[in-house]
Amino acid sequence: MTIHAKGITVALFATCINDVMFPGTPKAVVQVLERLGCRVEFPLDQTCCGQMFTNTGYFDAAVPNVRNYVKAFTGYDYVVGPSGSCVGAVRHQHPMLAEHARDAGLGRAVDEVVARTYDLSEFLVDVLGVTDVGAYFPHRVTYHPTCHSVRVAKVGDRPYRLLQAVKGIDLVDLPAADQCCGFGGTFSVKNPDVSVAMASDKARHVMETGAEYLVTGDNACLMNIGGILHRENSGVKTIHLAEILAHTEGGDR
Amino acid sequence: MTAQAQRRTPAPPPGTYLGMPKFQKNAKEQLANEQLRKNLRHATGTIRAKRAARVEEVPEWEELRLAGEAIKNRTLRHLDTYLVQLEDSLQKAGAKVHWARDAAEANRIVVGLVQAKGVDEVVKVKSMATQEIELNEALEEAGIAAWETDLAELIVQLGHDRPSHILVPAIHRNRSEVREIFLREMKQYGTPAPEDITDDPAELAGAARRHLREKFLRAKVAISGANFAIAETGTLVVVESEGNGRMCLTLPDTLISVVGIEKVLPTFADLEVFMRLLPRSSTGERMNPYTSMWTGVTPGDGPQDVHVVLVDNGRTNALADPQGRPALRCIRCSACLNICPVYERVGGHAYGSVYPGPIGAVLNPQLRGIGHEIDQSLPYASSLCGACFEVCPVRIPIPDILVHLRKEVADHKRGKPKLEPTAMAAAGWVLADHKHFELAERVAGLAARALPNTTFLGPLPWPASAWTRARDLPMPPPESFRKWWRTNRGEEQQ
Ligand code: SF4
Numbered sequence: 007m008t009i010h011a012k013g014i015t016v017a018l019f020a021t022c023i024n025d026v027m028f029p030g031t032p033k034a035v036v037q038v039l040e041r042l043g044c045r046v047e048f049p050l051d052q053t054c055c056g057q058m059f060t061n062t063g064y065f066d067a068a069v070p071n072v073r074n075y076v077k078a079f080t081g082y083d084y085v086v087g088p089s090g091s092c093v094g095a096v097r098h099q100h101p102m103l104a105e106h107a108r109d110a111g112l113g114r115a116v117d118e119v120v121a122r123t124y125d126l127s128e129f130l131v132d133v134l135g136v137t138d139v140g141a142y143f144p145h146r147v148t149y150h151p152t153c154h155s156v157r158v159a160k161v162g163d164r165p166y167r168l169l170q171a172v173k174g175i176d177l178v179d180l181p182a183a184d185q186c187c188g189f190g191g192t193f194s195v196k197n198p199d200v201s202v203a204m205a206s207d208k209a210r211h212v213m214e215t216g217a218e219y220l221v222t223g224d225n226a227c228l229m230n231i232g233g234i235l236h237r238e239n240s241g242v243k244t245i246h247l248a249e250i251l252a253h254t255e256g257g258d259r
Numbered sequence: 260m261t262a263q264a265q266r267r268t269p270a271p272p273p274g275t276y277l278g279m280p281k282f283q284k285n286a287k288e289q290l291a292n293e294q295l296r297k298n299l300r301h302a303t304g305t306i307r308a309k310r311a312a313r314v315e316e317v318p319e320w321e322e323l324r325l326a327g328e329a330i331k332n333r334t335l336r337h338l339d340t341y342l343v344q345l346e347d348s349l350q351k352a353g354a355k356v357h358w359a360r361d362a363a364e365a366n367r368i369v370v371g372l373v374q375a376k377g378v379d380e381v382v383k384v385k386s387m388a389t390q391e392i393e394l395n396e397a398l399e400e401a402g403i404a405a406w407e408t409d410l411a412e413l414i415v416q417l418g419h420d421r422p423s424h425i426l427v428p429a430i431h432r433n434r435s436e437v438r439e440i441f442l443r444e445m446k447q448y449g450t451p452a453p454e455d456i457t458d459d460p461a462e463l464a465g466a467a468r469r470h471l472r473e474k475f476l477r478a479k480v481a482i483s484g485a486n487f488a489i490a491e492t493g494t495l496v497v498v499e500s501e502g503n504g505r506m507c508l509t510l511p512d513t514l515i516s517v518v519g520i521e522k523v524l525p526t527f528a529d530l531e532v533f534m535r536l537l538p539r540s541s542t543g544e545r546m547n548p549y550t551s552m553w554t555g556v557t558p559g560d561g562p563q564d565v566h567v568v569l570v571d572n573g574r575t576n577a578l579a580d581p582q583g584r585p586a587l588r589c590i591r592c593s594a595c596l597n598i599c600p601v602y603e604r605v606g607g608h609a610y611g612s613v614y615p616g617p618i619g620a621v622l623n624p625q626l627r628g629i630g631h632e633i634d635q636s637l638p639y640a641s642s643l644c645g646a647c648f649e650v651c652p653v654r655i656p657i658p659d660i661l662v663h664l665r666k667e668v669a670d671h672k673r674g675k676p677k678l679e680p681t682a683m684a685a686a687g688w689v690l691a692d693h694k695h696f697e698l699a700e701r702v703a704g705l706a707a708r709a710l711p712n713t714t715f716l717g718p719l720p721w722p723a724s725a726w727t728r729a730r731d732l733p734m735p736p737p738e739s740f741r742k743w744w745r746t747n748r749g750e751e752q753q
Contacts, residue, residue: 020740022690026703027733029740036748048744054690059683061643061662063669067687074691099662157645186600190642195725197639199287202729203604204642233730236715 090155309543348493352555386484423607
């Protein structure tokens with residue numbers, strides 16, 4: 007690993023669910039980025055990408071989130087979030103919401119900030135040009151490419167390449183990896199039976215791999231699959247990509 | 260005599276599509292059917308893999324998709340022009356053209372045409388448009404028997420059932436169920452199945468062939484749909500696999516085709532793109548076995564009395580909505596059904612329409628409006644995973660249209676006292692401003708401190724039970740990231 011990010015300032019987009027439920031993930035992002043020589047800032051104005059509202063049909067409730075995002079992150083060259091889903095929502099839905107609000111000024115501001123918003127894996131691979139971030143994680147791990155990270159944010163195989171470069175890792179393929187875990191935001195509670203059927207199949211595939219850890223780039227999906235894994239006492243732990251990347255030899259996991 | 264005994268064809272199940280409860284409820288029932296889930300997993304898995312292999316072979320697949328999208332967009336933008344051109348071309352070629360605003364009008368036209376021929380039965384080519392308008396039942400009410408001749412449609416009809424898939428309407432049945440249906444029902448409506456028939460697919464197909472043969476040879480009138488209608492030439496196109504369509508389209512003297520107005524294509528050359536997209540996307544074949552094309556009447560060859568009924572039935576509603584309009588590009592390949600993780604688990608009957616799966620979830624609320632429970636629930640019948648868009652040969656952004664329709668439904672429900680709008684308004688307040696958000700964070704942190712040794716929550720009462728019935732829920736940690744940052748890093752960042 008070489009340090010080549012000296013002088014780059016990154017605004018961390020923690021995402022609301024990580025902020026409240028999974029603070030370990032944004033902490034891990036800070037650790038990884040600083041290890042690579044970035045300066046990390048956390049604009050305190052930020053809240054949420056608003057996709058829960060958008061995807062449930064409440065566009066008006068989502069618009070303040072768009073304004074807020076613009077307010078928090080305008081002026082930064084790099085906005086980095088540990089979530090393909092939230093980054094995808096910013097990219098794909100914020101322009102549409104600005105149009106819904108009939109606010110051309112907001113639309114222009116959105117275009118500006120959207121162009122500088124990255125999922126963690128994109129920022130590491132494309133901007134910093136690294137896949138080996140100096141991580142060490144001597145465990146059997148399987149990776150689920152979450153739907154929004156692949157199909158909306160389009161992170162491609164970047165997370166996988168980052169994982170492959172982790173020392174000591176035993177990365178095993180997940181069968182039917184491209185199938186949705188059934189989270190889908192409010193889908194998980196509006197269609198709980200279908201959602202659980204999907205999550206159970208995903209959890210079964212995870213257990214079949216014999217992995218100790220299931221990793222994704224989205225904690226919401228992890229919470230869904232993990233909810234089944236925990237209920238069934240599977241012994242499989244869930245972990246965000248950032249937390250594996252943050253772990254180094256001599257670290258405390 | 261009871262009404263049942265007077266029927267000419269097997270009765271479908273009781274009830275109507277629009278009277279069906281919301282998707283969630285239907286889905287729950289279907290999920291409980293283990294056999295169904297097994298049949299669907301196997302069938303969709305197989306066809307998915309075939310499609311993927313056939314698409315893989317075409318290096319310019321993405322260009323083809325873009326071309327398909329562009330041709331359909333252009334057609335929809337000038338639909339009025341192309342429809343008038345189509346009418347003109349058809350008439351010049353000797354076909355009679357009828358226009359139908361809705362299902363009732365279309366049915367009235369077709370029933371009238373059949374009655375004018377003085378016959379009491381027709382043979383049918385598999386057609387989604389006629390299923391959509393429920394033509395068979397309209398004919399039945401007029402004392403006319405409509406015989407489905409596609410194998411899977413025959414299974415559905417003889418099984419007193421409804422279709423559950425666009426391409427393979429009996430996908431929910433396995434072969435032993437098919438054998439039972441054939442044994443029990445065929446003898447009541449024509450040539451019986453052999454008593455010693457097994458569930459071997461070849462034997463079942465043989466029984467269907469014999470059962471249908473006498474109907475083909477007897478029929479004076481055939482009814483079809485069309486995959487494409489060429490404005491330039493007045494040519495109709497039917498794409499099929501079994502040859503039953505070819506029989507219907509060539510043997511009877513009268514041919515009536517019921518065609519949705521969005522099926523028009525400007526020129527014959529446009530077909531090239533769709534004939535490459537459709538077979539690979541639908542059956543996973545390089546080319547389907549039978550493609551029939553006819554242009555009005557050819558004297559002395561094939562049907563001499565040719566009618567085309569052009570049906571709107573809600574399509575202009577979708578056309579008028581720029582966000583919903585792309586759904587009209589659909590060529591009914593069913594790739595989106597086969598890839599859909601929701602469809603795979605609940606099957607087609609939960610969607611309350613002949614159009615199930617992702618395309619059904621965006622099409623039905625547009626064609627029928629959102630006045631009924633089932634149509635209000637369909638836009639939510641998706642986890643928005645996006646797999647449907649990836650496989651759609653005409654690049655219909657199904658997830659985006661779903662979200663757009665969710666907004667329509669939410670607007671429709673606004674002002675009604677419901678949990679959801681209230682919860683959304685409350686959450687909207689919390690997330691609109693970081694100060695509100697921090698307050699909520701403190702509440703979450705307090706909850707965590709109240710249950711210090713709990714990391715996961717098990718089953719909880721309603722409404723949280725929707726999550727926790729089968730899934731544990733992690734507890735929020737006592738300290739949010741924001742709080743940690745303020746404590747540890749707040750000083751540095753000025
Ligand atoms: S929406 Fe697309 S994938 Fe689905 S049936 Fe129509 S054309 Fe095929």
